[in-house]
Amino acid sequence: xxxxxxxxxxxxxxxxxxxxxxxxxxxxxxxxxxxxxxxKKLLTEFEAAKSLQNSRSKEMPQVMKNGTEEEKAAIKNExxxxxxxIKSFTPELxxxxxxxxxxxxSIPNTLAEDTPIGKDESENVVVKKWGEKPVFDFKPLExxxxxxxxIDLERGAKLCxxxxxxxxxxxxxxERALMNYMMDCAVKNGYIExxxxxxxxxxxxxxxxxxxxxxxxxxxxxxxxxxxxTAEVSLVNLHRNEVIQSSDLPLNYxxxxxxxxxxxxxxxxxxxxxxxxxxxxxxxxVKFTLPEKSDRELKKLTENAESILQGLGLxxxxxxxxxxxxxxxxxxxxxxxxxxxGQNCFREISSCSNTGDFQARRASVRFKRENGKKTEFTxxxxxxxxxxxxxIVAVLxxxxxNDGTVIVPEVLRPYMENKEVITL
RNA sequence: GGAGAGGUGACCGAGAGGCUGAAGGUGCUCGCCUGCUAAGCGAGUGUAGUGCUAAUCCCGCUACCGAGGGUUCGAAUCCCUCCCUCUCCGCCA
Numbered sequence: 001x002x003x004x005x006x007x008x009x010x011x012x013x014x015x016x017x018x019x020x021x022x023x024x025x026x027x028x029x030x031x032x033x034x035x036x037x038x039x040k041k042l043l044t045e046f047e048a049a050k051s052l053q054n055s056r057s058k059e060m061p062q063v064m065k066n067g068t069e070e071e072k073a074a075i076k077n078e079x080x081x082x083x084x085x086i087k088s089f090t091p092e093l094x095x096x097x098x099x100x101x102x103x104x105x106s107i108p109n110t111l112a113e114d115t116p117i118g119k120d121e122s123e124n125v126v127v128k129k130w131g132e133k134p135v136f137d138f139k140p141l142e143x144x145x146x147x148x149x150x151i152d153l154e155r156g157a158k159l160c161x162x163x164x165x166x167x168x169x170x171x172x173x174x175e176r177a178l179m180n181y182m183m184d185c186a187v188k189n190g191y192i193e194x195x196x197x198x199x200x201x202x203x204x205x206x207x208x209x210x211x212x213x214x215x216x217x218x219x220x221x222x223x224x225x226x227x228x229x230t231a232e233v234s235l236v237n238l239h240r241n242e243v244i245q246s247s248d249l250p251l252n253y254x255x256x257x258x259x260x261x262x263x264x265x266x267x268x269x270x271x272x273x274x275x276x277x278x279x280x281x282x283x284x285x286v287k288f289t290l291p292e293k294s295d296r297e298l299k300k301l302t303e304n305a306e307s308i309l310q311g312l313g314l315x316x317x318x319x320x321x322x323x324x325x326x327x328x329x330x331x332x333x334x335x336x337x338x339x340x341x342g343q344n345c346f347r348e349i350s351s352c353s354n355t356g357d358f359q360a361r362r363a364s365v366r367f368k369r370e371n372g373k374k375t376e377f378t379x380x381x382x383x384x385x386x387x388x389x390x391x392i393v394a395v396l397x398x399x400x401x402n403d404g405t406v407i408v409p410e411v412l413r414p415y416m417e418n419k420e421v422i423t424l
Numbered sequence: 425g426g427a428g429a430g431g432u433g434a435c436c437g438a439g440a441g442g443c444u445g446a447a448g449g450u451g452c453u454c455g456c457c458u459g460c461u462a463a464g465c466g467a468g469u470g471u472a473g474u475g476c477u478a479a480u481c482c483c484g485c486u487a488c489c490g491a492g493g494g495u496u497c498g499a500a501u502c503c504c505u506c507c508c509u510c511u512c513c514g515c516c517a
Contacts (some may be wrong), residue, residue, distance in 0.1 A: 043474065047486045054486090057498050061442055079497035243471090371453095374480060375471080 002104045003361065004036050017111050020323035022119065028103050035100040042096060046089040053082045106213055109358040111323055112332035118322025125322065131315035133339055138402045142342035143393040144273040146400050147171050147424045151274060163263065163278040170422040171392065175281065177415035178388050179256050182283040182308055186385055189304045191254035191285060196234030198257050199225045207363030208236040209329040219260045227260035231284035232382040239288060240363040243375050249367060250297060251288040254385065274389045275347065281388040287381040288365065291357065294379035298354040302334045305350045305385045311411045314394050315339040317346055331356045342397040349390045352383030
């Protein structure tokens with residue numbers, strides 16, 4: 001969320017940022033200015049009237065006790081009129097405040113100073129490559145052909161609909177192994193393990209930035225509760241409306257949860273296999289940091305996510321998103337893309353973002369320095385560590401053998417009864 | 425889900441229509457005092473908005489006693505709705 005002052009003081013910069021993000025409704029900036037000055041004007045009048053009411057009200061009991069009949073009637077009448085005046089302000093003031101708030105909630109984050117400018121994903125910047133493409137002496141298959149039985153999309157569709165899956169046997173075991181491996185890595189790297197609710201209320205969804213703008217992307221219950229699209233939502237809101245001691249920062253959390261996404265607007269995209277599901281599992285990392293440390297912590301977070309792939313021996317690259325491809329909440333994002341031989345392309349398996357104080361403002365997550373008087377907003381970062389289902393795709397496609405079996409990466413074997421190979 | 429009791433500052437806990445941003449205590453901070461420590465004495469100690477301002481320092485004003493409405497000239501105090509906590513019952517993994 002934006003600070004009104006920031007918008008008004010850095011008008012040109014904000015507009016530049018918005019256009020770099022392909023954010024069209026730039027008139028919002030003018031409206032913010034308009035609503036804010038209207039709000040201040042109303043507020044000043046309202047508070048002046050309120051102040052008068054308060055002081056006159058204090059005199060009221062004295063007058064009622066000792067005053068003449070005339071004085072009594074006068075003060076009563078005066079206060080009655082004042083009260084009515086004050087009440088007449090309220091709806092107008094509320095409306096302006098709400099309108100202003102809605103606008104502020106609908107504008108995407110600013111860009112980091114060094115975020116590359118670009119119009120869409122074609123202008124993202126590859127910043128790192130790790131490992132090598134595996135070489136096959138046969139034509140590598142896609143994951144859904146490797147594990148026809150274990151990845152049961154037909155039954156997933158039967159139970160719920162398209163883009164739902166049932167895992168069975170070795171694939172279900174692989175899923176569990178990956179989850180445990182990732183969680184153990186995160187805990188070793190100093191993240192606190194959390195099991196949060198996967199259904200959350202409206203405030204929570206607003207705090208992390210899903211609402212009000214992206215309501216149609218989320219599954220909603222009849223009680224106005226939402227299924228989380230990522231554990232980021234739950235973790236970011238862990239400290240909503242809290243003031244943290246600076247000595248407790250950074251706070252690093254990791255969570256393994258199912259994630260639910262309606263994927264509205266992606267019909268026809270990735271319809272085969274388990275690349276894009278309405279329900280998938282993900283290990284999510286979230287950090288609360290001091291503002292001056294968040295840049296470094298984003299690097300660490302990204303490295304933590306990368307280390308999972310390194311452990312699995314999977315070839316990947318790191319891409320920095322350009323302004324036009326950046327998510328609503330983020331000021332700087334590194335995507336990790338893993339190599340998929342079956343599809344013959346890199347696919348996003350993690351997205352690590354620094355949201356700066358954007359989410360912290362929405363959720364009011366603040367901290368106090370050792371001897372500081374003022375509270376400040378923390379910086380909040382998030383990253384997948386990693387998307388488990390896509391990791392299954394990567395393991396299957398990279399470790400497939402000509403005989404239809406798949407080699408189990410060494411780091412996963414302790415989690416899979418020390419099996420070296422799975423037969424599907 | 426049913427019955428009852430509650431939700432007040434960092435914490436404990438008063439207040440039951442105007443004198444309460446909130447007694448008292450604890451904690452914390454800064455002074456004083458004291459062989460050291462403890463005790464004691466004094467002062468301070470929330471957040472947000474807004475006005476003034478070079479200022480995120482002062483100072484003024486406004487709001488905030490779980491949340492949102494209502495009654496009233498005036499609400500922490502009365503009424504309504506919701507949320508949460510505790511006790512008992514029911515149900516259940």
